[in-house]
Amino acid sequence: MGVEIAVGYVFAWLVAKGRRVAGRADAEIDRGLDSGMDRLHDLVSRKLGKDPALERAREEAKTGQTEISERTRRRLVDSLTDAAERDEAFAEDLDKLIADLETKAGSGSGSGVSAASGGLAVGGRVDVRAEGGSAAALRMGDVTLGSSPNPRQPGPNKG
Numbered sequence: 001m002g003v004e005i006a007v008g009y010v011f012a013w014l015v016a017k018g019r020r021v022a023g024r025a026d027a028e029i030d031r032g033l034d035s036g037m038d039r040l041h042d043l044v045s046r047k048l049g050k051d052p053a054l055e056r057a058r059e060e061a062k063t064g065q066t067e068i069s070e071r072t073r074r075r076l077v078d079s080l081t082d083a084a085e086r087d088e089a090f091a092e093d094l095d096k097l098i099a100d101l102e103t104k105a106g107s108g109s110g111s112g113v114s115a116a117s118g119g120l121a122v123g124g125r126v127d128v129r130a131e132g133g134s135a136a137a138l139r140m141g142d143v144t145l146g147s148s149p150n151p152r153q154p155g156p157n158k159g
Contacts, residue, residue, distance in 0.1 A: 002094075002095065002098040002099075003077050003080045003084065004077055005098050005101075005102070006040060006044065006080060006097075007057075007068065007076045007077055007080065008068075009037055009041075009098070009101055010044050010054075011057055011060075011061060011067075011068040011073075012037065013037040013038065013040065013041040014041070014057060014061035014062075015061045015066060016034075036097060036100050036104055037101065039097055040097045040098070040101065043093055043094065043097060044094075047083050047090050048079055048080070048083060052075070053072060053075035053076040053078070054076060054079065056072045057076055080094070
């Protein structure tokens with residue numbers, strides 16, 4: 001079950017809803033994805049009602065936060081997990097909506113991801129690891145591990 005994903009979508013919907021109410025809706029929002037997020041929010045809101053975690057997520061979105069706080073995320077995940085464990089039909093509906101949203105988020109023009117100049121966009125899972133005293137990253141500048149016998153001095157033409 002993708003409860004963690006559902007929480008992310010619900011909070012994104014709350015943030016986007018706040019922007020639409022304030023008249024700052026992004027004209028580029030994919031209508032299918034937006035519709036799916038509306039359906040997910042409706043499903044979750046009907047099931048959880050005035051659940052304190054959902055209310056807190058609404059408050060955080062209204063204050064302009066672009067990401068849900070870790071504490072609220074955990075509480076909302078717990079509330080949704082409990083609701084899904086107690087109601088099999090809700091769990092199935094939630095899974096279907098999440099699968100639909102994931103499909104729509106990955107389709108459309110290109111991969112569904114983008115990055116500004118100098119950015120890096122990844123449309124799937126990334127696992128970067130450093131082992132044995134090494135360094136690892138998707139994008140990395142000059143790296144020195146340990147001490148260098150002739151360290152470069154900062155500034156132009158030094159070292």
